[in-house]
Amino acid sequence: MGFKEFCFKKSLWLFHFGGASCNNCDIEILDCLTPRYDVERFGMLLVGSIRHADVLLVNGSINQRDKSRLLELYEQAPKPIVVVAIGACGCTGGIFAEGNTFAGPVDKIIPVDAYIPGCPPKPEAILAGIVKLLNK
Amino acid sequence: MVKKTLIPIGPYHPLQEEPELFKLYCEGEIVKDIKWETGYNHRGIEQLSEKKTFDQSFFLVERICGICSTSHPFAFANALEEAGNIEIPNRAKYIRSIIGELERIHSHLLWVGLAGHFLGYNTVFMWAWKYREPVLDLFEMISGNRNSYAMFKVGGVRRDIENNKISEIVKVLDLVKRKTDMLVGAVMDDPVIHARTKGVGILTKQDIIDYAAVGPTARASGIAIDVRKDDPYAAYPLVNWKVITAEKGDVFAKAEVRLLEMYESISIIEQCLEGLKKEKEGEIEVKVKDIAEGWGTGHAEAPRGEVFHYVLTDGSNSPARHKIRAPSYTNIATFKKSCIGQTVSDATISLAAVDPCYCCTERMAVAYDHKTGKRILNGKELIALSAEKTQNIKNQL
Ligand code: SF4
Numbered sequence: 001m002g003f004k005e006f007c008f009k010k011s012l013w014l015f016h017f018g019g020a021s022c023n024n025c026d027i028e029i030l031d032c033l034t035p036r037y038d039v040e041r042f043g044m045l046l047v048g049s050i051r052h053a054d055v056l057l058v059n060g061s062i063n064q065r066d067k068s069r070l071l072e073l074y075e076q077a078p079k080p081i082v083v084v085a086i087g088a089c090g091c092t093g094g095i096f097a098e099g100n101t102f103a104g105p106v107d108k109i110i111p112v113d114a115y116i117p118g119c120p121p122k123p124e125a126i127l128a129g130i131v132k133l134l135n136k
Numbered sequence: 137m138v139k140k141t142l143i144p145i146g147p148y149h150p151l152q153e154e155p156e157l158f159k160l161y162c163e164g165e166i167v168k169d170i171k172w173e174t175g176y177n178h179r180g181i182e183q184l185s186e187k188k189t190f191d192q193s194f195f196l197v198e199r200i201c202g203i204c205s206t207s208h209p210f211a212f213a214n215a216l217e218e219a220g221n222i223e224i225p226n227r228a229k230y231i232r233s234i235i236g237e238l239e240r241i242h243s244h245l246l247w248v249g250l251a252g253h254f255l256g257y258n259t260v261f262m263w264a265w266k267y268r269e270p271v272l273d274l275f276e277m278i279s280g281n282r283n284s285y286a287m288f289k290v291g292g293v294r295r296d297i298e299n300n301k302i303s304e305i306v307k308v309l310d311l312v313k314r315k316t317d318m319l320v321g322a323v324m325d326d327p328v329i330h331a332r333t334k335g336v337g338i339l340t341k342q343d344i345i346d347y348a349a350v351g352p353t354a355r356a357s358g359i360a361i362d363v364r365k366d367d368p369y370a371a372y373p374l375v376n377w378k379v380i381t382a383e384k385g386d387v388f389a390k391a392e393v394r395l396l397e398m399y400e401s402i403s404i405i406e407q408c409l410e411g412l413k414k415e416k417e418g419e420i421e422v423k424v425k426d427i428a429e430g431w432g433t434g435h436a437e438a439p440r441g442e443v444f445h446y447v448l449t450d451g452s453n454s455p456a457r458h459k460i461r462a463p464s465y466t467n468i469a470t471f472k473k474s475c476i477g478q479t480v481s482d483a484t485i486s487l488a489a490v491d492p493c494y495c496c497t498e499r500m501a502v503a504y505d506h507k508t509g510k511r512i513l514n515g516k517e518l519i520a521l522s523a524e525k526t527q528n529i530k531n532q533l
Contacts, residue, residue, distance in 0.1 A: 019155070020177045022284075023203055024199075027246070069176075095184075099180035102180075
């Protein structure tokens with residue numbers, strides 16, 4: 001077993017970074033925690049600090065103000081960390097990509113391991129994405 | 137002397153889903169001053185909208201805020217229809233109101249859940265969000281998406297609610313009504329919630345007027361302001377309902393207003409569904425060729441208050457100027473009144489009580505040279521200007 005597999009063998013803890021989003025993706029991520037979807041049964045937990053996290057969920061387009069904060073968070077994260085870009089905004093910038101404050105999609109700023117497209121992706125899609133990533 | 141402490145909340149705080157920075161200046165436990173910083177969520181929507189056609193803009197304004205993703209298209213459609221002098225068919229009016237009210241229900245449920253979460257009452261959070269799901273399922277049935285429904289267009293709506301779907305909607309409404317009863321019971325009769333929310337974060341009538349607050353925030357302080365009544369649009373003049381107000385202005389009153397509003401919304405939807413049955417299926421839009429030169433304003437009552445859109449048209453197919461004002465923008469300013477003097481532990485629920493939506497709130501100012509019309513002083517230029525000043529000072533020293 002490699003170091004990476006060892007790190008991601010047990011319960012994954014998630015940290016959520018909401019960039020300049022429309023809030024729907026944030027709500028859908030939170031929705032995953034509520035009774036209908038209940039990610040906690042897979043041992044996934046939304047944590048309050050990046051230093052405790054195994055997975056960094058990023059949604060929303062990143063504007064000039066968010067960019068340095070996202071970089072800083074990534075630097076503070078314990079490695080290895082899995083980065084998941086959520087929603088059309090997270091993947092490409094989506095509808096906001098032409099905005100004058102847009103500072104590049106997430107993968108131009110930090111390395112991204114998985115993309116979950118959709119606007120917003122359904123909670124099922126978010127779960128499926130993370131599960132797929134786990135089995136990789 | 138008591139030392140002042142600065143407690144930052146945000147910009148990426150586990151309590152908040154959206155990025156926003158609050159600075160609480162405290163002496164001991166008591167909040168003495170509050171400042172907030174925005175900009176983490178700025179996307180330049182007004183400017184983007186001016187690059188898009190009217191039809192495309194609908195998808196954009198829908199994405200100003202995901203939770204009230206109907207109210208912005210609603211106000212935008214009202215504005216364009218005023219500019220173009222367009223009258224829409226009754227069926228479209230009913231459908232618009234149904235979507236608007238369903239959204240209010242899911243948004244208020246969301247708020248009740250979050251408020252519970254802020255109070256450390258996670259049972260309410262889980263309940264409220266669980267019973268929000270059937271409403272989202274309805275949206276999926278009607279529009280194909282759980283959020284961001286893309287139902288609106290100039291001159292009507294994009295999709296019909298066929299008459300055979302009505303029974304399903306009624307069924308879900310029944311469920312929601314029963315669950316609202318349960319939630320109302322859980323909130324209104326709980327001594328802990330009373331103790332935590334009564335007398336906390338009070339906004340008086342005068343405060344509301346001073347800060348021009350809108351929506352449930354204003355209605356909880358005894359001001360019956362509601363665009364649906366004051367300047368009726370869509371199907372609201374065709375149905376019977378009343379504006380819910382409360383007097384106290386504290387967090388509890390705000391919760392009360394929102395919970396009771398859900399019953400009104402359910403009743404509006406039921407009446408609209410009755411109305412739908414009388415109209416012919418499929419008559420959901422008028423064809424609009426172009427929108428003449430001019431301007432239009434439109435507003436809509438979002439779950440959080442009045443959304444206002446101003447559109448200047450120049451005869452082309454995209455807005456020449458598009459100005460948006462969202463309710464949280466004015467509501468957030470009331471923090472100055474509601475939080476100061478509270479303890480830190482009450483500050484969070486006072487902040488949450490106005491149901492602030494930061495995505496709606498982000499603003500940016502751009503300076504234009506009025507002679508040439510060119511944009512001056514962008515970020516880089518400002519930095520250059522500042523660097524120049526430093527250099528000058530350095531030279532002088
Ligand atoms: S992907 Fe869509 S739903 Fe998600 S933040 Fe962007 S605009 Fe909103």
